[in-house]
Amino acid sequence: MKEQFRETDVAKKISHICFGVKSAEQMRQQAHIQIVSKSLYGQDNNHTPLAFGVLDHRMGTSEKDRNCQTCGKNLAECLGHYGYLDLELPCFHVGYFKAVIGILQMICKTCSRILLTAEERKQFLDFLKRPGLAYLQKRGLKKKISDKCRKKTVCLYCGAYNGPVKKCGLLKIFHEKYKTTKKVVDPMVSHFLQSFDTAIEHNKEVESLLGRAQENLNPLVVLNLLRRIPAEDIPLLLMNPEAGKPSDLILTRLLVPPLCIRPSVVSDLKSGTNEDDLTMKLTEIIFLNDVIKKHRITGAKTQMIMEDWDFLQLQCALYINSELSGIPMNMAPKKWTRGFVQRLKGKQGRFRGNLSGKRVDFSGRTVISPDPNLRIDEVAVPVHVAKILTFPEKVNQANMQLMRKLVQNGPEIHPGANFIQQRHTQMKRFLKYGNREKIAQELRFGDIVERHLIDGDIVLFNRQPSLHKLSIMAHILKDGLFHLYGELL
Template sequence: MAIEASQTSSTVKQQLVDQLPKRFKGLKFGIQSNQDIVNQAVLEVSDRMLYDIENNRAPYRHGPLDPRLGTSSKTGLCATCLQPLQDCVGHFGHVRLPLPAFHIGYLRYVVMVLQNICKDCARVLLTEPERRQYLRELRRPGIDNLRRSQVVKKINDQCKKVRACPRCGAVNGTIRKHGVLKLVHDKFAAYHKSTAQKKAPPPGKRAFDASFAEATKYNPELEKHVRKAVDDLNPLRVLNLFKKISPTDCELLGLDPAEGRPEMFLWQYLPAPPVCIRPSVQQDNASNEDDITTKLAEIVYISGLIRAALHKGVAIATVMEQWEYLQLQIAMYVNSDVPGLSQPGFGKAVRGFCQRLKGKQGRFRGNLT
């Protein structure tokens, strides 16, 4: 009995001996870079087809329902980790976009950055003494987030007033939203607002107007609109501007260049979520697909059309129209509640990612209890 008791006590002691629990040192929120999106993905979603009818309705490889992205079936196995639904958390894919697109969630911040930088040389619109003064304030040891935000706001207010770049002398005007996902640069906003054009044209205005000479020659109707012409800031041009921003200027914009840069606020690669969060509802000889899955297939399809159009040299007007439609679909994929995105009379409203997270029925309040 004594031997058995000692064995039992040693067994209990062994069960109590354990490693100390790990503790989180910190939690950091940020935005993913293109490399992060590609690294976390197990495949590129490049085919819009969902099922292969000739192969017993098996999911298409490299399609939105590729088995390597996980499974939504209770009897199926994930092709990546070979685990059933209850053990597989799912795996991400990515869609490679033919042209960059604005991120609907960061559009306001993109406008702010564009207001602060020169639209020619991409330098922050501050003189050298002002740059040094603001950098000293931002780099002060122990500065808190509230004080940092106030300094960045002062920089933004000051840059809005600058009309000529202190470095290259280029004319800079107002950044405006034109529609839901379109940005324009009105270089000569002050000149346009002057009554009866009493002000003398600013430098570069005549050269800007002369750039439309060839177009007005073939279409005289354009001549009355040339005076109010603005510069289009499409995502490709904005991306190239943001890439030229120096690390020091990133600090003046309120960013840590080691953690994130302004070009990360535009889509170049789109994450494709695991299948388990967008399950297919199987019916007799068909299936009812999730909104995210159908929208993902549509984005892949339009991306293929644009890629083929660029390869064949299709008319630029056609490419621009498809590009705008692609941006609209990506915005609805993220947040379909933005005013102006959904058009009445086109079926039921699409539920984007934001709609799945917020509200009483969202993931946070509805599931994490």
């Protein structure tokens, strides 16, 4: 039986939990190896995982007959170890994409300073220093700061012109720097528009497009902008520099999870293995990384590198959340895969499927109906259910005779017993087979008999769905109506 582990000599109290964003350096420190190879297995016939590949056994093991190469433990004991892979070009994190746009709307797109006057900065910083600020207060404050920043079109520090920042297409951000709705046009904007006079003379179509002149903020530009945000401005973005800096919201490095959460399944039908979705997605990311590296070395066209970059960005997004909408037809994946978000969310996810709801032993479900003969704290259970649901009772001097009688009755006759677990061997024996008379005579103190439910047992009853504690209540079992209920079922 599992027991809670607690260090006896150390008494500690958890003060709080802080969720943050891992920086690239923290990922490197947490990981054991760097993943560089896109191939999974070597060329030999032994099916050996390739060193520095996605299935390197230094990240743990997913096979019963092979131990982890880092800690030497087997599948049951090794928790797994992380790896990491460096991205050739930075990418937007699909989970933080909205947050990145929010930050870009609040800062200058030239000098990275927050678009607030000195007086407004002081006022907001004073408010943030108040102890015990509630979450809703912080959210309201962020909206106020954002609204003030959006209204400012000229940076107070470098004099650069700033326009609205918008999402455009899949994981793309555009800065409409020269968009004007005012009657009085800024000199800087008018100078920019005049620079196209010669072009308009030769091509009239340019004139209609001038109003939509945009600046593409790709991940590399955004990363440099976020890195240059001064430390004193970070609290005004409602971020904690200790938990995560703005630049950490852009992916430059990916953590490769341990093998135990993405096991390889050996196929009996065809030679080879079925790899997990995460493993396959990681190999695609490494492959695209290598393609970009090769194109940069050989001096390929910029257009080609940009297309590769878009693919890399899409694969990184699908690795985290595979239910992205708005993927272009030419880039859409052929096969649907499960990302991290899909593993966690929904009814079949980790929280609701594995943590909140579990399949347990010693439980059953049945039809219930009221009976005026029962006391308010009693409940009747059908004989069929009472024969299958068991209670593990330890044999002692007081109950020895009863336990012998139950063992002799066996699983078929109620009240009887289904299993017996002997004290020394820890082996469970099914009482349907074998000599029950002999087993009954050999009963010893300390043996555990898994007997049928009988009158007077205390059971937990609930009505699904159990939404609060009062849904689950203890009742005393009544077996006077067993046969009646058995017939009703």
